[in-house]
Structures are given as C-alpha cells and as structure tokens.
Amino acid sequence: MKTAARSLNSSGLTERIGQAARDLAMRCGNFAFDVISELGDIAIFASQILLWIVTARPKKGTLLPNFYAVGVLSLPVVALTGTFIGMVLANQSYTQFKNIGLESRLGAVINYSLVRELGPVLAATMLAGRVGSAMAAVLGTMRVTEQIDALISMGANPIHYLVVPRFLACVMLIPALTIMADFMGILGGYFYSVVLLGIDHSQYIRNSRDFVSGFDFFAGIFKSVFFGAIIAVVSCYRGFHCQAGAEGVGRAATAAFVLSFVLILILDLLLNILLDFVYLAIWPGGTTLF
Amino acid sequence: MLAPESTNPLQSNAELLVETRDMSLVFGRQTVLNRISISIPRGQTLAIIGESGCGKTMLLKSLVGLLKPTLGKIFFDGVDIHSLGDVELTKMRRRFGFVFQNAALFDSMTIGENVAFPMDQHGVPKGKNAQTLILDRLAEVGLPDAVVSKRPAQLSGGMRKRVGLARALILEPDLILYDEPTTGLDPIMSDVINELIMRTRRKYPVTSVMVTHDMLSAKKVADRIIMLYPFSRLIKGESQVIFDGTPDEIENTTDRRVRQFVRGEAGERLMEMRAARSESIGPGDLDTLKHFDARGEE
Numbered sequence A: 001m002k003t004a005a006r007s008l009n010s011s012g013l014t015e016r017i018g019q020a021a022r023d024l025a026m027r028c029g030n031f032a033f034d035v036i037s038e039l040g041d042i043a044i045f046a047s048q049i050l051l052w053i054v055t056a057r058p059k060k061g062t063l064l065p066n067f068y069a070v071g072v073l074s075l076p077v078v079a080l081t082g083t084f085i086g087m088v089l090a091n092q093s094y095t096q097f098k099n100i101g102l103e104s105r106l107g108a109v110i111n112y113s114l115v116r117e118l119g120p121v122l123a124a125t126m127l128a129g130r131v132g133s134a135m136a137a138v139l140g141t142m143r144v145t146e147q148i149d150a151l152i153s154m155g156a157n158p159i160h161y162l163v164v165p166r167f168l169a170c171v172m173l174i175p176a177l178t179i180m181a182d183f184m185g186i187l188g189g190y191f192y193s194v195v196l197l198g199i200d201h202s203q204y205i206r207n208s209r210d211f212v213s214g215f216d217f218f219a220g221i222f223k224s225v226f227f228g229a230i231i232a233v234v235s236c237y238r239g240f241h242c243q244a245g246a247e248g249v250g251r252a253a254t255a256a257f258v259l260s261f262v263l264i265l266i267l268d269l270l271l272n273i274l275l276d277f278v279y280l281a282i283w284p285g286g287t288t289l290f
Numbered sequence B: 001m002l003a004p005e006s007t008n009p010l011q012s013n014a015e016l017l018v019e020t021r022d023m024s025l026v027f028g029r030q031t032v033l034n035r036i037s038i039s040i041p042r043g044q045t046l047a048i049i050g051e052s053g054c055g056k057t058m059l060l061k062s063l064v065g066l067l068k069p070t071l072g073k074i075f076f077d078g079v080d081i082h083s084l085g086d087v088e089l090t091k092m093r094r095r096f097g098f099v100f101q102n103a104a105l106f107d108s109m110t111i112g113e114n115v116a117f118p119m120d121q122h123g124v125p126k127g128k129n130a131q132t133l134i135l136d137r138l139a140e141v142g143l144p145d146a147v148v149s150k151r152p153a154q155l156s157g158g159m160r161k162r163v164g165l166a167r168a169l170i171l172e173p174d175l176i177l178y179d180e181p182t183t184g185l186d187p188i189m190s191d192v193i194n195e196l197i198m199r200t201r202r203k204y205p206v207t208s209v210m211v212t213h214d215m216l217s218a219k220k221v222a223d224r225i226i227m228l229y230p231f232s233r234l235i236k237g238e239s240q241v242i243f244d245g246t247p248d249e250i251e252n253t254t255d256r257r258v259r260q261f262v263r264g265e266a267g268e269r270l271m272e273m274r275a276a277r278s279e280s281i282g283p284g285d286l287d288t289l290k291h292f293d294a295r296g297e298e
Helices: A002-055 A063-072 A075-099 A103-144 A147-153 A158-196 A201-211 A214-240 A245-282 B056-063 B086-093 B111-121 B128-140 B145-149 B157-169 B187-203 B215-221 B247-251 B256-263 B269-279 B283-297
Strands: B016-027 B030-041 B045-049 B071-076 B096-099 B175-179 B207-211 B224-228 B241-245
Touching: A002 A158, A002 A214, A063 A103, A063 A158, A075 A103, A075 A158, A103 A147, A103 A158, A103 A201, A103 A214, A103 A245, A147 A158, A147 B096, A158 A201, A158 A214, A214 A245, B016 B056, B016 B207, B030 B056, B030 B071, B030 B207, B030 B224, B030 B241, B045 B056, B045 B215, B056 B071, B056 B175, B056 B207, B096 B157, B111 B128, B111 B145, B111 B157, B128 B145, B128 B157, B128 B187, B157 B187, B187 B207, B187 B215, B207 B215, B215 B247, B224 B247, B224 B256, B241 B247, B241 B256, B247 B256
Parallel strands: B045 B207, B045 B224, B096 B175, B175 B207
Antiparallel strands: B016 B030, B016 B071, B224 B241
16 A cells, blocks of 8 residues: 555656656746847847938937937946046055065056956946936836837837937947046056055056057957947837836836846957957967967 | 628718728737728718727727738728838828827927927928917917927826827828827816817818727717727627717617626626636625625616
8 A cells, every 4th residue: 555655656746847847948948939039129129220320310309319318428427437446456456466576567457457348348337227227218118108109100210210319329429438437447546556555657657558559449449339239229129118017117227237238248258259369360479368 | 700780871982091901910829809890981080999908099009000910901091001111101191190098298398399290200391380380289279379388297187188189180180090088087178178079070171080988978079989899708700899880879789798888887797706706806806896796786
C-alpha cells in the first residue's frame, strides 16, 4: 500500500514539475516574442522618423520650443553634474595614484575618462531622465486624451508634427550638452586636483595634453549623437504606445528612461568597440583590447 | 443572419456620402466589429447608440481613417478611404470634422490656435479674414472673443466641447462626427450642445454621425438611429446592428435589448452579476446585488 501511495505521489510530483517547466518555457517564449516584436516596432518607428526627416521640412513653429526644452533647459543640470563628476573622479583616483607615486598623472586619467566615457554617458543619462521621461509623459497624455487622434483627423501626421522636432532637438543638441559636461568635468577635476590637492599645475596640464587626443574628443561626441537618437526614439515610441490612464502615462515615462538608459549602455560598448577598430585602422600602432 | 429590425426609408434614394461594407475590426483575439454594413446619405444625422464597449467609437474612428478595418471597406463620397495614400487621405480629411469626447484640444496652444489648427494644416492663408473666421466660429458656439487667448485648461468642460465643435466647423466639413458630445455635461449644457448640433445642421449642408449613450440627445438630434450590440453577446450569425430606424421607430421596437437600452433597464445583466457572484464577490457587491434583486422583483 505504502509503495503504491509513494509511487502515486512521485508521479504527481513529476507531473507538477513537468507542468511548471512547460509554464516557464511558455513564459520565456512569450517574453522573447514580446521583446523581439517591440524591438521590431521601435525599428519601424525609427525608420518612419528618418523618412519624414528626409522627405519633409519640420512644421513651422515646432522646432524652437523643443530645442529650447532639450538644449537650454538641460544645460544647468548637465553642467552641475559634470562638475561634480570631475571632482569625484579626482577625489577617488588621487589616493590610488599617490600610492604608486603617479599623482601628477591624475589629469590624464580624469580628462581621458571624462572626454571619452563619462561626459557623453552622463549628458545622455541626464537627457534621458530630464527630457526623455517628459517626452514620453507629454506624448502619452496626448495619446490618452485623444490629442494624437485629433492631429491625424485634422490632416497632420503625428510623427512629422510631434516626433521629428523632438528627434532633431535631441540629436543636434546632445553634442553641445556633451561638450558642456566635458568642459565642466575637466574644470571640476582641475579645481579639485590642483587647487585642493596641490598637484602641480604644469604637470597636470602637460599630462592631460599628452594622453587625451583629438580622436578621444571626437569619439565622445560621435557616441553622443547615437545616444540622443536612442533617447528620442525610445521616449517618443513609449509615449505613442502609452496605456490608458494616469498609471499608463507614469509607466510610459519610467519605461522610457529605463529602456533608454539600458540601450545607451549597450550602444556605448558597441560603439567603443567600433571606434577602437577605426582607431587601429588609422593608427595601427595603438593599443586596444580587440 | 438575422436582419436589423428595420431599414431606414431615408436611405433609399438619397446620394450616399459614407458607406461601410462588411467592415470588421479585430484586435488580437478580440473581435470588436463584425461585418458592419451601414450607408449614410448626404445631409442625414445618424446617431449610433449602444452599451459601453460595443465598438461605437471604434466605428466612428474607422470612418475617418483613424483605425484601419481588419476586413471590409469604407467609402467616403465613393472613394475607398483605406486605399488612399497619405497625401490623398490628408486632403480628404479636410472634408471631415471630428468632435472628440473630451474635446481633445491641444494643451500647448491657445483656444485661437486650436481653432485655427485645421487651417494651418490645410494651407488656408491666415490673415485678418482668418481671425474674423475664428471669432465667428467661436461666436456660433456661444463663446466670447475673450476666450481666444485662453488655454484649454482655463475653460470648463462644456466650453471645451464647444471649442471642439468650433474647431471641427472651421473648414466647413461635409461630414462631422461627434463622439459622445454630451457625456459628462450637466443636462442644461447637454441641451445647449444638442441645439448647437441642430443649428449646425440647419446652417451648413453637413452630414453628421453622432455616437452617444444619451437617448434624449439621440432622439432630439438624429434623423436615424442605429444600435450596435457587443459582438461577444450576439447570437451566432446575428448582425451586430440590432436596430436601424427612426427615433419614432425605436420607441415602438419589439427587440428586448433595444427596449432595455432605450429605457435604461439593466435586464439580464443582473443575472450575469448573480452568476459572477458565485465565483467572486465582495461585501460591497453583495449589497449592490441585493438592491438590484429587490428592484427586479418589484
């Protein structure tokens, strides 16, 4: 009796495990399907934006407010965070470099990190948080309150009217914001290293000049253009596909930032690899991981 | 397939402006509209009624190309609108006016800019005449000149709806669509909107389609009423248009579902709630059901 009951229990357990595995596989499959179909939708959305950019001029009066919101209003926050990142870098690197007697090289490390990596990523992150979420929220509210339907019913194309100006503002102004983040970061790093930590001014400047090249500066600006495009496409897409209600708008704004940020980091890695290849093609003697 | 209860006599000889042929709209696995065929002659005011979720607004949005039907065709003035390219469809949209449920005014613009928006989009030159036209349209819907510089957020719901109507009328469209024009308004403001719709019809040779839950409004304004029924609740093979006739005919209908809607009776919904009660029910729901049960037994 006991053996039969144990065997029944065992077969029941196997069945439950099998069912759980099937459920898990199905959920994973559905998740993969959703991710792929969403990426496909985003790609189609991006291609529509590009098509509108090349086929029609932006509507009169739509560019300036977006350029103002993206560029002018983002400047203070980008400058402030850039300054502090420069100072934090100096603060964190100083002890490590002092231990091996290389504190005079601090300028090289701080400025290289800022120009190549932190400046563009920081500017893009601030833009995604400040502008991207706002874009998703505004367009989401327009979707929920039927303002986008109203635009279409009156003969306006919402991608042309709403998305193209935002896209152009992000893509064209993010290099300026990156330059501002670089500049303020360099200034912050210099102030902390030279004024507060007492590193020699001429050595700091010489090392910075020797280690940071024009290509590094170009690489940072080049990457930022792609980050700007990602922020605009993802945020506008999220706004356009917003679910109904206040919760839907909130979710669209959050998702716009999270997805933009993740894509910025992935794109950063891929673009760095690409730029290393380009660097090696131009200067074959250089060092790179690939 | 069961036929609708009656066919409208107005439909027979007049020239058609809008026609849907076997139009279906499916989202994923959910069929919202199934093989809808409606013909709307020029100059007619048609009210589409039906309970929430039956697809009235979807039908209205399909008529102006805001939604593309999964199957079937929609003709406007003899042209299949979904066969048109973007440029042609945009040109055709100059002939439509759409009054949205919550007006859908652009928050970032003033009232004047909102009303002028269709003119900008369709390249109508702006100038002194345009300004006069905007003020005239606002005056027609009973709004003073002072609202021109205000923002939508500064106006009441009724005023916003009237601005929505002024915006829809600015280019004197051939077809004007109203999505629940009186929803959310007090009875007096609802009647003001009804009067404006009727005045618009008298003043301009416009064809109107109105989606509404408000039977008073439908009976007052419409020449013809169509009732849609949710696809999921239909008997197999039955048409989704369960009533098509005049306001007088709807009063004397023999269809129980139409009668219940016109009189505002819950009917078999109570049975469904009772069935759902056995599955999941909260204490608040129980009180509501007892109240309904008591009313049903009276």
